[in-house]
Amino acid sequence: MHIVVCIKQVPDSAQIRVHPVTNTIMRQGVPTIINPFDLFALEEALRLRDRFGGEVTVLTMGPPMAEDSLRKALTFGADRAVLLTDRCFAGSDTLATSYALAAAICKIGETWGVPDFVFTGKQTIDGDTAQVGPGIAKRLGLNQLTYVSRIVEVEPSSGRLLVQRRAEGGVQELESRLPALITMLEGTNDIRRGSLDDALRAARAEIVTWNAAAAGIADLSPCGLRGSPTVVKSVFAPKPRAEKAEQIATAGTAPDEVADAAVAEIFRRLPGLEAELLS
Amino acid sequence: MSQSPDGTAPAKPAAGRAGLRKELPEHFKAYKHVWVFIEYEHGVVHPVSFELLGEGRKLADALGVELAGVLLGGERDALIAAARTCFQYGADLAYLVANPVLTHYRNETYTAAMTRLVDTYKPEVLLLGATTLGRDLAGSVATTLLTGLTADCTALAIDGERSLAATRPTFGGSLLCTIHTLNYRPQMATIRPRVMAMPAPQAGRTGRIVEHALDMPEEDVVTKVLRFLPDRESNKAQLAYADIVVAGGLGLKSEANVGLVKALADALGGEYGGSRPLVQKGWIGGDRQIGQTGKTIRPKLYIAAGISGAIQHRVGVEGADLIVAINTDANAPIFDFAHVGIVADAVELLPALTGAFRRHLSINRIAS
Ligand SMILES: Cc1cc2nc3c(=O)[nH]c(=O)nc-3n(C[C@H](O)[C@H](O)[C@H](O)COP(=O)(O)OP(=O)(O)OC[C@H]3O[C@@H](n4cnc5c(N)ncnc54)[C@H](O)[C@@H]3O)c2cc1C
Ligand SMILES: Nc1ncnc2c1ncn2[C@@H]1O[C@H](COP(=O)(O)O)[C@@H](O)[C@H]1O
Numbered sequence: 001m002h003i004v005v006c007i008k009q010v011p012d013s014a015q016i017r018v019h020p021v022t023n024t025i026m027r028q029g030v031p032t033i034i035n036p037f038d039l040f041a042l043e044e045a046l047r048l049r050d051r052f053g054g055e056v057t058v059l060t061m062g063p064p065m066a067e068d069s070l071r072k073a074l075t076f077g078a079d080r081a082v083l084l085t086d087r088c089f090a091g092s093d094t095l096a097t098s099y100a101l102a103a104a105i106c107k108i109g110e111t112w113g114v115p116d117f118v119f120t121g122k123q124t125i126d127g128d129t130a131q132v133g134p135g136i137a138k139r140l141g142l143n144q145l146t147y148v149s150r151i152v153e154v155e156p157s158s159g160r161l162l163v164q165r166r167a168e169g170g171v172q173e174l175e176s177r178l179p180a181l182i183t184m185l186e187g188t189n190d191i192r193r194g195s196l197d198d199a200l201r202a203a204r205a206e207i208v209t210w211n212a213a214a215a216g217i218a219d220l221s222p223c224g225l226r227g228s229p230t231v232v233k234s235v236f237a238p239k240p241r242a243e244k245a246e247q248i249a250t251a252g253t254a255p256d257e258v259a260d261a262a263v264a265e266i267f268r269r270l271p272g273l274e275a276e277l278l279s
Numbered sequence: 280m281s282q283s284p285d286g287t288a289p290a291k292p293a294a295g296r297a298g299l300r301k302e303l304p305e306h307f308k309a310y311k312h313v314w315v316f317i318e319y320e321h322g323v324v325h326p327v328s329f330e331l332l333g334e335g336r337k338l339a340d341a342l343g344v345e346l347a348g349v350l351l352g353g354e355r356d357a358l359i360a361a362a363r364t365c366f367q368y369g370a371d372l373a374y375l376v377a378n379p380v381l382t383h384y385r386n387e388t389y390t391a392a393m394t395r396l397v398d399t400y401k402p403e404v405l406l407l408g409a410t411t412l413g414r415d416l417a418g419s420v421a422t423t424l425l426t427g428l429t430a431d432c433t434a435l436a437i438d439g440e441r442s443l444a445a446t447r448p449t450f451g452g453s454l455l456c457t458i459h460t461l462n463y464r465p466q467m468a469t470i471r472p473r474v475m476a477m478p479a480p481q482a483g484r485t486g487r488i489v490e491h492a493l494d495m496p497e498e499d500v501v502t503k504v505l506r507f508l509p510d511r512e513s514n515k516a517q518l519a520y521a522d523i524v525v526a527g528g529l530g531l532k533s534e535a536n537v538g539l540v541k542a543l544a545d546a547l548g549g550e551y552g553g554s555r556p557l558v559q560k561g562w563i564g565g566d567r568q569i570g571q572t573g574k575t576i577r578p579k580l581y582i583a584a585g586i587s588g589a590i591q592h593r594v595g596v597e598g599a600d601l602i603v604a605i606n607t608d609a610n611a612p613i614f615d616f617a618h619v620g621i622v623a624d625a626v627e628l629l630p631a632l633t634g635a636f637r638r639h640l641s642i643n644r645i646a647s
């Protein structure tokens with residue numbers, strides 16, 4: 001069984017700061033991590049490989065430094081890592097990203113065997129669109145299974161696949177076939193720690209690095225900024241509200257009195273709500 | 280894998296630097312009207328669809344075009360009934376595709392129905408709810424049509440050049456950005472539930488129904504729905520649509536104190552939730568997280584106890600009519616956007632508030 005997992009290196013956005021005056025992002029020194037949602041995908045892929053044998057290939061598109069995230073994935077036990085990096089991919093939106101990743105997955109298939117599964121995370125914490133997975137599925141004609149909470153059954157010989165996925169108001173149990181693209185729901189598993197062997201192997205491993213040509217992309221027009229139908233027109237800080245909160249006096253006042261004052265103020269501002277609560 | 284990645288590409292407009300300018304290619308000029316995908320499942324329309332009809336109405340009026348709802352499903356009569364409701368929420372017409380293969384949501388069948396409708400009737404704007412269903416569908420539809428999609432928008436507008444200006448959070452929510460899809464049609468966007476206000480339905484408002492046939496036998500569909508396991512009738516699903524929400528943050532100090540938040544919510548017949556760190560600590564379930572990566576809420580009353588008011592939290596609550604914040608720090612950012620502030624220890628004040636609400640309501644109930 002061959003499984004490709006798409007991971008993205010993202011800034012640890014908990015640590016992003018916005019410059020108070022210029023409203024620009026202060027990126028210096030912000031550490032990068034593997035998109036947390038992708039780790040659920042990676043773990044699920046590793047479990048399938050452990051069960052059925054085969055290989056897990058991790059793939060990322062990004063700047064050369066994205067190699068760090070691939071090496072990290074190798075320490076968890078991935079077998080092979082591919083870095084897709086080329087200036088022509090800069091400025092890709094989700095459509096252009098899925099084009100490049102789909103091309104790379106084709107090339108991975110030609111080189112090491114056509115994948116049975118492609119996994120992506122549910123969404124990234126920087127792009128946060130949840131669209132790249134479905135984009136790849138569509139471009140490669142894979143059966144699309146998003147928000148999967150449990151892979152119930154896999155029959156590699158027949159290609160039959162049974163999964164549960166999160167739907168609105170419940171869980172859908174779906175029967176589908178390989179090859180499939182799965183986006184894993186968060187919290188469905190815990191990424192393993194990885195063995196010492198894996199750590200040693202990862203440190204020495206060669207990261208397969210492809211530019212557009214090496215990935216077999218001849219037509220560059222769907223790539224990067226040029227191939228992105230969406231255009232960012234402006235970036236700005238959220239407008240602060242004009243007035244600050246009106247404070248309920250608390251100094252030297254017992255909690256019960258403060259609470260009474262707060263309740264009075266709430267119902268003064270929301271008379272309709274009081275009527276509803278009384279009825 | 281059946282298709283090469285570039286196998287589906289039709290003739291594309293000249294891109295490059297020109298891609299940043301507005302020169303709508305000739306074949307896209309026929310694209311008119313605003314569409315809202317109506318999420319109809321298990322016999323009900325998801326409220327987000329009505330919210331989007333409200334927003335779509337404004338966009339259609341700004342463009343001087345019609346607003347259509349798109350209804351896909353298995354039973355024609357049920358879809359017609361749902362279409363009538365859509366008219367009351369502002370739609371001028373409804374495109375309706377009834378076929379047994381559309382009985383339950385499946386990516387394959389819905390993508391096919393949706394893209395064929397778009398190719399036939401050519402909308403300039405297509406809005407979908409950013410639910411699990413809408414997000415699953417939007418990506419496939421946009422990729423099939425090779426057009427732009429802006430996910431999880433918080434504001435929509437039509438600019439001077441008749442383009443859709445879609446605003447969404449970026450950089451982990453610290454900033455907002457406005458995105459355009461200049462040279463492609465339709466311009467697609469997803470919007471989360473509760474981000475847009477629910478419009479008031481207008482009784483007696485009607486519209487036209489356009490039925491479209493989908494030629495797709497069940498044998499051709501790979502993925503089968505074996506079962507649907509509805510969530511237990513737990514309240515957590517109601518958080519986004521609750522009128523009153525009480526939420527706690529790290530200022531609660533301990534898991535036990537989450538009980539104080541629940542007690543106040545219960546006394547008010549509301550729902551409870553919390554900031555992301557509470558989910559990470561396991562004090563509350565993931566479904567109760569409020570904010571950018573949790574639920575967007577739009578209650579009449581939102582009480583935030585021990586929450587600092589980080590931007591990622593703020594974007595999820597700003598639609599509330601009244602925000603009351605309790606925080607020991609008079610300089611906490613939450614006081615910048617709350618309407619009523621109380622500088623106090625939440626652990627002391629929450630039970631006092633629960634008591635005060637009870638007293639107030641029982642006294643007034645007797646009085647009235
Ligand atoms: C990509 C990304 C997405 C995120 N998404 C979300 C999201 O969806 N939702 C979300 O909430 N956060 C989200 N966050 C996290 C967010 O940035 C904040 O870290 C988080 O909201 C802070 O939670 P908090 O206010 O509970 O904790 P803190 O920031 O630690 O604030 C605790 C507050 O409690 C006050 N306090 C302390 N003791 C008391 C007391 N006894 N009584 C009353 N007040 C007291 C303190 O003064 C302080 O203001 C996200 C972050 C990132 C990077
Ligand atoms: N540049 C990238 N390289 C590899 N995988 C990616 C990249 N961007 C997105 N993905 C994958 O697509 C998923 C959804 O991303 P997004 O649409 O940005 O929310 C992520 O969880 C990743 O698995």
